Amino acid sequence: METFWHLMDGFVTSFELINLFMIVLGVVAGLFVGAMPGLGSVNGVAILLPITFIVPPTSAIIFLGALYYGAMYGGAISSIMLGIPGASTAVATTFDGRPMALKGQADTALIAAATASFFGGTVSIILFTLFAPPLADFALSFGPPEEFALMLMAFATFVGLGGDSILKTLFCISFGLVLSAVGLDILSGEPRLVFGNPSYLAGLITGDKYYLAEFTIGFMRKISFLVLAIGIYGIGEMLWTIETTKGGITFSQANVTLRGIIRTIGALRKNIPMMTFGSLLGFFVGILPAAGATPGSLMAYGMAKSFSRNPQAFGTGIVDGVVAPESANNAASTGSMLPMLTLGIPGSPTTAILLGGMIAWGLTPGPTLFSEVETQEFVWGLIASLYVANTAALVFNLAFIPIFVMVLKMPFTILAPVIFLLCVVGGYVPNLNMHDVWLMLIFGLGGYILRKLAYPMAPIVLAIVLGPLAEESLRQSLSISQGEIWIFFMMEKPLPDQFFTEPRIALLFVIMSVALFSFPLVKMVLNARKQRQS
Numbered sequence: 381m382e383t384f385w386h387l388m389d390g391f392v393t394s395f396e397l398i399n400l401f402m403i404v405l406g407v408v409a410g411l412f413v414g415a416m417p418g419l420g421s422v423n424g425v426a427i428l429l430p431i432t433f434i435v436p437p438t439s440a441i442i443f444l445g446a447l448y449y450g451a452m453y454g455g456a457i458s459s460i461m462l463g464i465p466g467a468s469t470a471v472a473t474t475f476d477g478r479p480m481a482l483k484g485q486a487d488t489a490l491i492a493a494a495t496a497s498f499f500g501g502t503v504s505i506i507l508f509t510l511f512a513p514p515l516a517d518f519a520l521s522f523g524p525p526e527e528f529a530l531m532l533m534a535f536a537t538f539v540g541l542g543g544d545s546i547l548k549t550l551f552c553i554s555f556g557l558v559l560s561a562v563g564l565d566i567l568s569g570e571p572r573l574v575f576g577n578p579s580y581l582a583g584l585i586t587g588d589k590y591y592l593a594e595f596t597i598g599f600m601r602k603i604s605f606l607v608l609a610i611g612i613y614g615i616g617e618m619l620w621t622i623e624t625t626k627g628g629i630t631f632s633q634a635n636v637t638l639r640g641i642i643r644t645i646g647a648l649r650k651n652i653p654m655m656t657f658g659s660l661l662g663f664f665v666g667i668l669p670a671a672g673a674t675p676g677s678l679m680a681y682g683m684a685k686s687f688s689r690n691p692q693a694f695g696t697g698i699v700d701g702v703v704a705p706e707s708a709n710n711a712a713s714t715g716s717m718l719p720m721l722t723l724g725i726p727g728s729p730t731t732a733i734l735l736g737g738m739i740a741w742g743l744t745p746g747p748t749l750f751s752e753v754e755t756q757e758f759v760w761g762l763i764a765s766l767y768v769a770n771t772a773a774l775v776f777n778l779a780f781i782p783i784f785v786m787v788l789k790m791p792f793t794i795l796a797p798v799i800f801l802l803c804v805v806g807g808y809v810p811n812l813n814m815h816d817v818w819l820m821l822i823f824g825l826g827g828y829i830l831r832k833l834a835y836p837m838a839p840i841v842l843a844i845v846l847g848p849l850a851e852e853s854l855r856q857s858l859s860i861s862q863g864e865i866w867i868f869f870m871m872e873k874p875l876p877d878q879f880f881t882e883p884r885i886a887l888l889f890v891i892m893s894v895a896l897f898s899f900p901l902v903k904m905v906l907n908a909r910k911q912r913q914s
Contacts, residue, residue: 500708560843
């Protein structure tokens with residue numbers, strides 16, 4: 381009952397004029413971001429995050445949550461109309477959405493995708509409301525060892541379940557951790573990895589050496605996750621999209637009418653079991669650190685095909701192949717916010733950027749958000765706003781389809797300069813320093829090169845966000861135990877005649893981390909054995 385009254389308070393917050401405006405603005409911006417090939421929720425949140433520094437934190441997170449939702453809806457539009465996913469989360473929608481469009485059923489596919497997204501969003505928000513408070517209460521018992529072990533599990537999840545090359549993933553995590561260590565030591569305050577002696581650099585600020593010294597001293601402020609995110613997901617993805625879409629694209633036509641919307645939604649009643657399955661699967665996949673909406677939608681599509689009575693029809697253009705991944709990716713986007721708010725661990729690349737934004741706003745992610753009176757308005761305002769944003773996204777998505785169709789006809793080479801300008805402004809505004817802009821451009825070029833070499837980008841962003849938090853909890857734990865590692869397994873140091881004392885929660889996370897790190901190796905051994913036997 382207490383949860384219900386907190387939720388009612390949240391609705392009061394979300395219906396405040398400024399917050400309602402931020403919901404509408406976020407949904408509309410997210411729909412366009414999701415519909416544009418090469419953008420998507422990660423890029424949109426990274427590029428538009430600087431805007432949130434001019435509004436209160438509650439309004440900021442409501443805007444970004446609505447933007448995230450809108451982008452999930454919009455991703456299906458370009459997947460169906462162009463055959464180019466607006467983001468990786470909409471890849472599975474292309475498998476059947478594009479064939480439906482080529483058969484002249486683009487309007488049916490668009491309406492089915494929007495309805496399934498609404499269904500998945502609704503189911504996942506209800507689950508979020510029910511699961512968030514108990515999980516936050518459980519997390520209040522966490523100490524520094526549990527916090528570090530949990531973050532270790534987040535990194536291990538990328539390795540074990542990421543689907544990318546293990547060595548490349550480990551390289552990206554390590555690179556992100558190195559970047560997160562640049563600046564001042566969190567305990568001693570000593571500069572590290574700052575490319576020189578600070579006192580010497582201070583003396584360089586004379587004459588023509590001023591700009592060199594200013595650029596180098598800029599590293600002492602730490603590398604902002606925002607600069608990295610905008611560079612990789614803004615500049616880097618823009619360059620990649622320009623390169624990969626330079627060929628011709630076949631555009632499909634869609635004629636969406638009110639009568640067609642009502643008829644299609646009515647016909648979707650027989651697809652409710654498929655949407656329910658996709659929603660539940662997507663939500664629980666989204667909770668997993670590093671999973672997010674992309675694997676959730678792909679898993680939902682694969683399992684829908686496996687359980688279908690007519691699996692050979694998948695890929696030829698059927699509604700089930702659209703509603704399963706669309707309900708899953710929207711549900712996963714909500715699920716990925718659950719560990720971010722309750723545990724301080726992002727469930728997807730987008731929520732990793734949201735987590736960094738919360739830290740920048742002066743909020744501490746974790747269970748205290750639900751227990752402290754000062755932050756309850758923030759949390760429950762966000763949860764309630766998701767209900768409003770989900771409904772608004774459905775309405776605006778269906779109403780704006782003709783506009784999206786016109787915008788999608790615009791060549792990306794015209795849209796690219798606009799994106800570039802937004803990236804430069806977004807990199808400069810938070811600190812009003814050109815040092816961040818140059819860093820952003822360097823990271824953008826580096827992200828483009830890594831993308832061409834098939835290196836995953838998400839582990840870098842995750843590492844630079846979680847790196848300082850993981851380092852702090854690790855060093856606090858080792859300070860408590862005087863440098864001994866027993867603190868990650870036991871509540872107390874064992875006596876000379878003891879091998880083990882009372883286990884602590886961190887031990888479970890350590891075991892799961894080891895299992896996740898070992899999973900690719902075990903899978904490789906089993907595959908090699910099967911090949912020898914065959």
